[in-house]
Amino acid sequence: MSDDHVYMSLAEGHDDGDARWAFGTGFEDPLHGISTAVPDAVDRGELAATCLELADDALVTAQRLAEWTTRAPELEEEVALANIGLDFLGQARLLYARCGQVDGSQRGEDAYAYFRDADDFRSVRLAELPNGDFAFSMARLLVFAAWRLAHFEQLATHADPVLAAIAAKGVKEMTYHRQYAAEWVVRLGDGTDKSHRRMQAGLDQVTAHLGELFAAHDARTAVLAVLRQVTEAAGLTLPDVPPTPVGHGREGDHTAHLAPLLAELQSVARAHPEATW
């Protein structure tokens, strides 16, 4: 190797021509080298379904967070939201890769992310709603991170060692995400009359979807404890949780917002289906 720079070293060993270099590094499997075995005690179907649901939630959330780039109120918030989105994208990649090992299809992450339609996605509806007001986005991130964090804390002791490891790593990341969102909810709720009003409206919109989240994974106690703590500090009112879910994203029953989100996310991969990244 003539150059010590690691980026230069990447350019070496790409025998398939410079044209493909733009598509990336040639490393495709985020679980490379990790045992693909599934313990006998684990139901493969259930494990695959869990990985797919959690991956779809993360991918759709990552895409919505990335949409704040160039649109956030301040540069620092844009960087923060992009970073949080990147963590979720990383979680999605690991979970899709595990799903492909377990569901018997041997599909790679791209097959799940880019070559399924909205009906096949198992993400919760809350994740796909448009970003709307910044206050709505912060309320959604708080609820989503608190709910997913509680779920991942449980999954960290799952009988499948790969899912358990992905979850244990995610717990650390989502502790930061939840903290970030909670501080914004307090700042806006406890801010001016206008910010308070908009924060309350965002919170009201998000809590309408709690029924769906709790039906998918009942982390009611943990999520409501966090919401009570944050709303109290913010001077906001925590609305009642509707007794029945507003929809069932887990069954592929989505709002009209998911298909356009996926169309944008999948456009490059579908235009160049043979490309590697």
Add this chain to the structure above:
Amino acid sequence: MVTTLTDARRARRIAEQVPDPELPMLTLADLGVLRDVTLAADGTVVAELTPTYSGCPAMAEMRAGVAARLAQAGYEHVEVRTVLDPPWSTDWITAEGRRKLAEHGIAPPGPAPRPSAGPVPLVLSTTRRAVPCPRCGATDTEETSRFGATSCKALWRCRACREPFEYVKEI
């Protein structure tokens, strides 16, 4: 190829010296992401890397760097494996790594939070650990953003010398 303990040590030393793509003043060993380097019976060097964050985009570059350096040193068969468990912690950044970070104007992390017995608590407090300014040493500093140019860093500024600085946040 005759495999000896010396070969394994040499391979480890080479892998340890690969620079991190995003914090190039640190080696992968300084950062604590190189978990193990072993020599298999057939002479294959097996290097184990762990990502800092799930979405760390530098992972591919790290793997390429390790593979390229070992190949350059004459190891014909190299395998770089990912390990996820246990998850990376900033506690694994070595003393040498912390010294190099500070020397380059990046505040090193404090101790990582200990795992709690019950649910991870949410702390809504306005008082935070004072991070000393890596340039002038003053403790009159403030966070400007919890997230920075890479997943592992936050943005801070020093109110004494007025300089902004990066800070590797505990995880």
